[in-house]
Structures are given as structure tokens and as C-alpha cells.
Amino acid sequence: MTNRRHFLAAMGAAALAGCAQLGKSARNAHVVVVGGGFGGAAAAKYLRLWSDGRVRVTLVERNAQFISCPMSNLVIGGAQTMAHITHDYSGLRDHHGVRVIQDTVTAIDPSARELRLASGERLHYDRLLLSPGIDFMPESIEGLAGHEDEIPHAWKAGPQTALLHRQLAAMPDGGVFAIHIPKAPFRCPPGPYERASLVADYCRRHKPRAKVLVLDANADIQSKKGLFLAAWGDRYQGMIEYRPNNQLLGVDARTRTAKLEFNDVKADVLNVIPPQRAGKVVDLIGSRLVNDRWVSVDWLSTEVSDVPNVHVIGDATLSAPRMPKSGTMANQQAKVAAAAILHLLADLPPNPSPVVMNTCYSYVGSDSAMHVASVHRFDTAEHTFLPVEGAGGLSAVASPAEATAAQAWAHNIWADTLN
Amino acid sequence: MKLIRPLIFLWLGTMAPAIHAGGMAIDAGRTLAATCANCHGTDGHSVGGTESLAGVPRDTLLRKLAAFSRGEKPATIMHQIAKGYTPEQLTLIAEHFAAQRTHTGH
Numbered sequence: 001m002t003n004r005r006h007f008l009a010a011m012g013a014a015a016l017a018g019c020a021q022l023g024k025s026a027r028n029a030h031v032v033v034v035g036g037g038f039g040g041a042a043a044a045k046y047l048r049l050w051s052d053g054r055v056r057v058t059l060v061e062r063n064a065q066f067i068s069c070p071m072s073n074l075v076i077g078g079a080q081t082m083a084h085i086t087h088d089y090s091g092l093r094d095h096h097g098v099r100v101i102q103d104t105v106t107a108i109d110p111s112a113r114e115l116r117l118a119s120g121e122r123l124h125y126d127r128l129l130l131s132p133g134i135d136f137m138p139e140s141i142e143g144l145a146g147h148e149d150e151i152p153h154a155w156k157a158g159p160q161t162a163l164l165h166r167q168l169a170a171m172p173d174g175g176v177f178a179i180h181i182p183k184a185p186f187r188c189p190p191g192p193y194e195r196a197s198l199v200a201d202y203c204r205r206h207k208p209r210a211k212v213l214v215l216d217a218n219a220d221i222q223s224k225k226g227l228f229l230a231a232w233g234d235r236y237q238g239m240i241e242y243r244p245n246n247q248l249l250g251v252d253a254r255t256r257t258a259k260l261e262f263n264d265v266k267a268d269v270l271n272v273i274p275p276q277r278a279g280k281v282v283d284l285i286g287s288r289l290v291n292d293r294w295v296s297v298d299w300l301s302t303e304v305s306d307v308p309n310v311h312v313i314g315d316a317t318l319s320a321p322r323m324p325k326s327g328t329m330a331n332q333q334a335k336v337a338a339a340a341i342l343h344l345l346a347d348l349p350p351n352p353s354p355v356v357m358n359t360c361y362s363y364v365g366s367d368s369a370m371h372v373a374s375v376h377r378f379d380t381a382e383h384t385f386l387p388v389e390g391a392g393g394l395s396a397v398a399s400p401a402e403a404t405a406a407q408a409w410a411h412n413i414w415a416d417t418l419n
Numbered sequence: 420m421k422l423i424r425p426l427i428f429l430w431l432g433t434m435a436p437a438i439h440a441g442g443m444a445i446d447a448g449r450t451l452a453a454t455c456a457n458c459h460g461t462d463g464h465s466v467g468g469t470e471s472l473a474g475v476p477r478d479t480l481l482r483k484l485a486a487f488s489r490g491e492k493p494a495t496i497m498h499q500i501a502k503g504y505t506p507e508q509l510t511l512i513a514e515h516f517a518a519q520r521t522h523t524g525h
Binding site: 335377413 | 444451453457458460465495500501
């Protein structure tokens, strides 16, 4: 069986000899990928890998470096550094031949299959893949827009992550660190509760009289509820207070006051995770967003339901049932998209039965983690991914062994996405 | 789920002429095995902390996966994941990893 790949390569080489007769083929086709996160970077790599370098791939990313949201709560809690979660795009360029452009997209013309960059460059594409992640909707909370320095979100890893850690470090002992969680769906369902845990872990060591207040717009903890509550009881004994059904209406950035439906809360550090929508670059393709927020895609191919030749993956999509907005899931969708795009470029139907899976680790303290896992199979009758019943599940208990596993996951997914 | 197998054959059937015409059909095992890469590395070349699956004999992998699915092999997570794949899918995955060279990636 060592020869399966060689067999396909040989078949490909044989076909190249006759390429003068080819009609439309994937040779020399150009795919443009916008957004170099877990979805877009992985898609760019796998498009090159699975086409044996025959499809040209351009990745447009506005940031110079990849900064991982997964593991960024460890940085906020002082247990890891920014360097640990910061990676570059040289692997995509040097190992895989992806053209990486640091720029922003200013216009997309799906009928001409062309996009324009802020630099003025125009890129023509055969297929376009957008993996833009999320943008925030701060305007839905009065007084929040324009105040992200005083009231950080730290929900896109980067300078905001370092800022929130500095605010925590500067907080007086006995201070209140308040986190507001928007109504679901949002990026990384267990993320806010992991953050509360790691902030409490920091406070237990450095500010034992401090309090972590979790103000959740939802009626309950959105993921790994039992495991989080157990850890909060065992490890932090009263330091974390959880308040459900606390919709945030407004903030006062000067006094760091959260104005909730029934009362006001004044905090020393106020971390508001705003409501979210698909990254705004999707507005350039003219797709009709679901609830004005998420892109509807055909999950067999990841092609946008109402815009041909354009694919969208990751947090920006209207998720399939019980499919979380996670980095793992974006990386998995990237492979569904890469395979489908290469097939469509070659006039082949997409794989009729794709599979994706999710593995999501959360820390309950800097030395202890737990997971939730699921496997999702494309269901032909429903024409979407559905979780495989009986598969997946949660950790029995958070443990140091799973913290080691979480680090292994991080190093492997970063390498799989970027190198 | 009984539909899956005929669909795969139908799909493989549509691939043959396309390969001949210069298209680039992607091996079904390769795309399935790619779902393991988040923890086990691209094409099974782990960068550390998990088992490298590249070059592991097919039958060894299938034996382990079957033991995970049946809950006979102790695990924190693999018993939950292995149950999500059909025996046919696990075979395709094992064949893909077995066919990979054992070097340690880039």
C-alpha cells in the first residue's frame, strides 16, 4: 500500500503528458484564500498539498503573524507568554509555495471573479475561499464602541490578550474582575468559562482576596458545565461567582461599570466579549446573511449558498447542528473545502460523505485541563453535517494528563495549519 | 448509514475517467486521515506529545482502533473519537497512515 500515493501521482503525470487536449482542468488554476487563521491557513496548505503543487494559492491576511486564540487564556492568566501563541507564515511560503500577502481586501466582484486589495493589486481567482473569523458588534452595547482599550474583549488573540493580562496584573487585591458573555452563538463556547478559571488561578496565587464575576447573557454555562462547576468549587471556593441571564445593555468606560438589565456592576477590570457576526469581508460578496450575522454554505462543498465560486469556512458560517465555532472545526472544514475545491476545479463532484471532528481542550487551572470531542458526518438526507450519535463526549474529570494532551494538540494543530 | 458505502464506490467510479483526463481526485483515505491531523500531525507525522501514525502497519492501527471503539483500551479521548467512524472508514484511514513514510515531517 506504500504505492497508493505514487500510483495517483503516476496517473497525474501520465495525464499531464496529454494536457494539450485538456479542457477545463485544475492545472494552473488559482485559488485565493482570505484570512490566515486556523481555517484559511490550513486550507491554503492543503490546497497545495493535495494538488501536488499544481494549483496556485494566494493567501491574503491583514496581520503579519498568526496569533492563536486557543491557549491565549493561559497568557491572560500569566501562565504562558505571547511568544508561545505567536507563529509566522514562513512555513506556508517556504514549504508549500503559498503566496502570502499581508493586505486587506477592499472589493470583491464575484461575477468577474476578481478581488481588489488596499495596495491596489487585483487578484483574479477561479475559486475564492473566505475564512474571516468573526467581527464584533459593539454598537449593540451602549457606550462600548471605541473603548476597547479600557474595556478589552481579548476575543481575538493579539495586543488585546496582552492588554487584559496587564489589567489583571495591575488590579488591586480585593478587586473585581468581571467577564461578560454574549448570547450564543459566539466563538469558542467554553472559552469564557476557561478564562474565568485561569483568571481565578492567577488571583489565588497573587490576589487571594479578588473576585471573578461571570455575567452571562445566556441562561446557563454553554459548554462543559459540570466540569467547570466542579473545578470552581474544588479549586476556587467562592472566588468565582456565576450569574446567568445577565444581558449587558451598556457600559461606562470611565468607571468600568457594566449596566445590566436589573442592576449595575462596577468592576476593576471589565472584560466584555461583544456579540459577534461573520467577519465583515463577507459583506463584499453580497450574500444574504442568516440573522444578518452568519454565512449560509452548502456543507458538502462549503460553497456559499447564493454566491457561486465563493466558499466560506470557520466561525463566519452558520454552523451545522451542534457544530461549535472552534479552531479545530475551522481546520477540519478547511480540508473539506480544499478537497471540494480541487474536485470542482477538475469538474469532479465533491466527496459525497465528508467527515469532520472536533477536539476542544479547556483549562480549569494552569496545570489541569479537560476536553469535549465530537465527530460529525455529512448526512445526505439532511444535506448537512450531523454529530454521530454515541461518539464523542467529555472528560470524566479535569486532570494534569489532559493539560499535557492539550499542549500536544496545540503544537500539532499549529504545525498542521502552518507548516 | 448503509448508503455511505455505495456512495463512496459511486464517487470512486466517477473519479477514474477524471484522473485519466488530468483531474485531481483525492484519495478518500487521505481526506479521512486528515481529520486526525489536529492531534497526530499532517499525514500522521506528529510533532510531539502524541503517537506518530505514519508508517504504522495497517493491521496494528486497526487493532488499536477497534479496541478503542469497543472501550477495551484505556484512553482519555480516543474511545470517544474512534466510535465516530465506520469500520470501512477506519480501514481507509489505517491504509493511508500505513502508506506514509516514517520521517518526521518538515
